[in-house]
Amino acid sequence: MSKQRWPILVGWFLFAAISMLSFAASGATIEIVRNGGFESGPPAAPWQSFTSRGPLVTPSGESNSGNGFVARLGGSNSEDDRLIQDLALPFGAQSATLSFRYKLKATGNGKAPDRFSVVAETVAGNIELWSVLATSSVTSWVTAGNLSMNALAGQAFRLSFSGLTDKDQPSTFWIDDVSVRYEPGQGQERTVAFLNPRTGCLGGIGGAGGGQEISISGSVAAAI
Ligand SMILES: [Ca+2]
Numbered sequence: 001m002s003k004q005r006w007p008i009l010v011g012w013f014l015f016a017a018i019s020m021l022s023f024a025a026s027g028a029t030i031e032i033v034r035n036g037g038f039e040s041g042p043p044a045a046p047w048q049s050f051t052s053r054g055p056l057v058t059p060s061g062e063s064n065s066g067n068g069f070v071a072r073l074g075g076s077n078s079e080d081d082r083l084i085q086d087l088a089l090p091f092g093a094q095s096a097t098l099s100f101r102y103k104l105k106a107t108g109n110g111k112a113p114d115r116f117s118v119v120a121e122t123v124a125g126n127i128e129l130w131s132v133l134a135t136s137s138v139t140s141w142v143t144a145g146n147l148s149m150n151a152l153a154g155q156a157f158r159l160s161f162s163g164l165t166d167k168d169q170p171s172t173f174w175i176d177d178v179s180v181r182y183e184p185g186q187g188q189e190r191t192v193a194f195l196n197p198r199t200g201c202l203g204g205i206g207g208a209g210g211g212q213e214i215s216i217s218g219s220v221a222a223a224i
Pocket residue numbers: 037038039060067068069070176177
């Protein structure tokens with residue numbers, strides 16, 4: 001077989017492969033937080049802790065969670081705690097929501113109430129998803145749910161739980177069962193581009209919706 005013919009064969013392979021492109025959309029809800037319940041114990045990878053005190057992930061006994069390990073922010077004066085996990089939502093993600101369980105022990109406001117917040121840090125800036133001032137205790141575990149993260153579709157971001165206590169009357173904030181879920185959607189269309197070796201032209205296939213899986217199948221024949 002002459003070497004001059006191999007581009008044509010490769011071209012036919014591309015044609016065959018592209019003709020078998022299949023598009024599949026999953027209706028399932030997808031979880032992207034790992035170790036959301038902190039059940040591996042400290043240091044609870046892939047979570048990362050930044051604190052001037054001991055590990056932020058602790059046994060749940062103190063908080064009466066009854067659920068293995070939890071994360072604890074605050075608890076002493078002048079703390080600046082951050083618990084983070086790096087995440088990404090695909091283009092076209094729909095119904096993306098954050099939820100978590102929490103409990104709060106307030107010991108008084110002092111000059112100003114302590115503050116706990118959840119922020120998505122992006123290259124374009126921070127998006128605050130939730131916050132609370134420790135003006136009074138939340139004595140039973142409650143769920144903060146259905147916090148929309150649709151604005152973060154197509155972005156990588158850092159999910160950050162923060163606790164900032166001042167110089168007196170410290171508050172404690174416990175977290176458990178962190179979850180970010182989404183549904184794959186159609187969203188922004190992406191084009192699959194390829195170079196046709198026969199014509200040298202750039203071709204494209206539109207209509208591959210964001211969040212859809214694209215699979216290419218085929219076989220390669222010996223070209224030389
Ligand atoms: Ca837990």
